[in-house]
Amino acid sequence: xxxxxNDPMAFVDETIEGILLARPxxxxxxxxxxRALMRADGPVEGKVAIVTGGGSGHIxxxxxxxxxxxxxxxxxxxVFSSPSPDDMLAATRAAHxxxxxxxxxxxxxxxxxxxxxxxxxxxxxxxxxxxxxxxDDVVSAPVAEMDRRRAVAGLFFAYKIAxxxxxxxxxxxxxxxxxxxAAVNTRSMGVALTPCTIPAAGEPTxxxxxxxxxxxxxxxxxxxxxxxxxxxxxxxxxEIMENVLGDLPFASGDEVAVLVNGLGATPPEELFLMxxxxxxxxxxxxxxxxxxxxxxxxxxxEMAGASVSLLKLEGDLKRLLxxxxxxxxxxxxxx
Amino acid sequence: xxxxxxxxxxxxxxxxxxxxPGHRDELRDLDARMGDGDLGITVSIGMKAIGDGLxxxxxxxxxxxxxxxxxxxxxxxxxxFGAIFATALMGAGKTVRDQEEITLADLPxxxxxxxxDVSARGGAKPGEKTILDVLLPMAExxxxxxxxxxxxxxxxxxxxxACVEALELTKQMEARHGRGGWLKEKxxxxxDPGSTAICxxxxxxARFVAQS
Numbered sequence: 096x097x098x099x100x101n102d103p104m105a106f107v108d109e110t111i112e113g114i115l116l117a118r119p120x121x122x123x124x125x126x127x128x129x130r131a132l133m134r135a136d137g138p139v140e141g142k143v144a145i146v147t148g149g150g151s152g153h154i155x156x157x158x159x160x161x162x163x164x165x166x167x168x169x170x171x172x173x174v175f176s177s178p179s180p181d182d183m184l185a186a187t188r189a190a191h192x193x194x195x196x197x198x199x200x201x202x203x204x205x206x207x208x209x210x211x212x213x214x215x216x217x218x219x220x221x222x223x224x225x226x227x228x229x230x231d232d233v234v235s236a237p238v239a240e241m242d243r244r245r246a247v248a249g250l251f252f253a254y255k256i257a258x259x260x261x262x263x264x265x266x267x268x269x270x271x272x273x274x275x276x277a278a279v280n281t282r283s284m285g286v287a288l289t290p291c292t293i294p295a296a297g298e299p300t301x302x303x304x305x306x307x308x309x310x311x312x313x314x315x316x317x318x319x320x321x322x323x324x325x326x327x328x329x330x331x332x333x334e335i336m337e338n339v340l341g342d343l344p345f346a347s348g349d350e351v352a353v354l355v356n357g358l359g360a361t362p363p364e365e366l367f368l369m370x371x372x373x374x375x376x377x378x379x380x381x382x383x384x385x386x387x388x389x390x391x392x393x394x395x396x397e398m399a400g401a402s403v404s405l406l407k408l409e410g411d412l413k414r415l416l417x418x419x420x421x422x423x424x425x426x427x428x429x430x
Numbered sequence: 431x432x433x434x435x436x437x438x439x440x441x442x443x444x445x446x447x448x449x450x451p452g453h454r455d456e457l458r459d460l461d462a463r464m465g466d467g468d469l470g471i472t473v474s475i476g477m478k479a480i481g482d483g484l485x486x487x488x489x490x491x492x493x494x495x496x497x498x499x500x501x502x503x504x505x506x507x508x509x510x511f512g513a514i515f516a517t518a519l520m521g522a523g524k525t526v527r528d529q530e531e532i533t534l535a536d537l538p539x540x541x542x543x544x545x546x547d548v549s550a551r552g553g554a555k556p557g558e559k560t561i562l563d564v565l566l567p568m569a570e571x572x573x574x575x576x577x578x579x580x581x582x583x584x585x586x587x588x589x590x591x592a593c594v595e596a597l598e599l600t601k602q603m604e605a606r607h608g609r610g611g612w613l614k615e616k617x618x619x620x621x622d623p624g625s626t627a628i629c630x631x632x633x634x635x636a637r638f639v640a641q642s
Contacts, residue, residue: 204609208551236612296470298467
């Protein structure tokens with residue numbers, strides 16, 4: 096393991112300390128938890144609060160999306176492990192501005208069970224909680240079993256859409272509906288080239304040969320579609336887009352937002368190579384791109400690889416996507 | 431030993447807290463084939479948290495000690511396994527909430543309550559490669575031991591045998607939940623990692639009641 100760390104067991108807490116020191120005007124701790132952060136100007140009275148959380152190792156997911164026009168608080172677990180219900184409850188309680196709380200996070204069993212416990216505890220304190228899960232990875236289960244799908248970088252779209260609607264003053268049911276609309280309109284698929292190592296584990300969680308890649312692999316190394324000899328990037332994107340476009344299915348005349356996400360060790364140049372091919376395919380399919388995001392939106396520490404996500408824009412989604420938002424962690428954002 | 435007092439439960443949990451971290455790498459490697467490889471760390475951290483919390487639980491009933499230990503585990507090592515294990519210990523603990531002692535006859539309902547609460551929390555059913563697939567066979571085996579009038583040490587040994595047999599059967603099951611669920615048919619052939627950890631704990635328990 097070759098990492099710039101101190102004690103592997105202190106990795107998460109020291110990361111949080113560093114972020115708080117770097118962004119004191121942006122984030123603060125939630126009362127009663129060392130593993131929950133919130134908007135420095137929160138709670139925002141009268142606004143629906145959006146609380147997320149999950150395992151560490153994915154920056155800017157999750158805490159990077161806390162900010163105006165985005166999320167209100169986040170609970171932070173160990174690397175690739177769910178936060179505890181206590182930390183989720185602390186985040187929920189601290190962010191609550193009197194208008195209810197949306198729990199919005201990725202569909203992973205540990206997070207679902209622990210957030211479930213936290214939501215029950217919050218309701219005992221008369222905080223109304225609604226839950227929406229991102230589940231965008233097309234490879235993880237058939238479309239008929241969408242509720243079994245895991246979330247990958249497409250979670251970003253649900254954050255952006257829900258955050259914008261909450262900022263407009265929409266009520267909890269409307270914010271949850273917007274989040275769900277974004278979730279069901281998002282499709283993603285990725286590719287992994289090299290694994291990453293959980294600091295406390297010390298060993299990579301999977302191995303890939305020097306000349307191998309795995310199409311469809313999840314952001315924690317979950318199994319994908321197939322393992323193959325390394326291919327030219329255009330061929331990789333062709334296979335990804337075939338799966339993504341066929342799944343919704345996207346059709347000629349659709350308008351989409353595109354997210355090409357890097358997993359951590361893949362350089363921006365390669366992400367733009369991926370976008371280049373993605374745009375050609377969309378043009379050929381008669382699908383127009385309203386906005387393209389290319390960069391690191393959901394990483395997996397030092398994993399090499401990337402994913403492509405499409406959000407089908409309809410109804411309010413375009414307006415909510417374009418609404419202002421701020422977080423210093425976002426590598427690019429429209430002004 | 432035929433009865434377990436609060437002090438006995440504390441001694442047993444202390445034994446788990448000392449021994450389970452020794453299985454860290456084995457559980458990590460098993461979980462890396464099925465999930466994301468964090469189970470070894472989860473069990474190590476969670477068991478240490480249980481050990482650290484025991485001093486505050488002296489004088490409590492067995493049920494309270496189990497329930498609060500489950501919460502300690504998941505507070506420090508929150509995860510899929512953490513949530514399931516906490517739910518199981520809380521379910522088992524509440525079954526014997528007001529009792530000062532646990533006997534063999536209490537164990538089947540404790541395991542059944544644990545299984546029922548885990549099922550409610552995670553949505554799993556028997557046969558889907560989760561800890562239900564070792565908890566319920568152990569409950570059945572222990573019911574048999576209760577009926578036969580077995581001693582607690584003999585029953586615990588039989589429960590461990592039943593757990594090992596049931597764990598073997600999980601290899602043939604296709605995972606439906608957690609990260610293993612995304613492996614689909616590729617999950618067949620591997621034992622359920624969570625059930626493997628339970629089996630290790632039951633082995634400790636059998637030794638604990640035999641030596642006391």
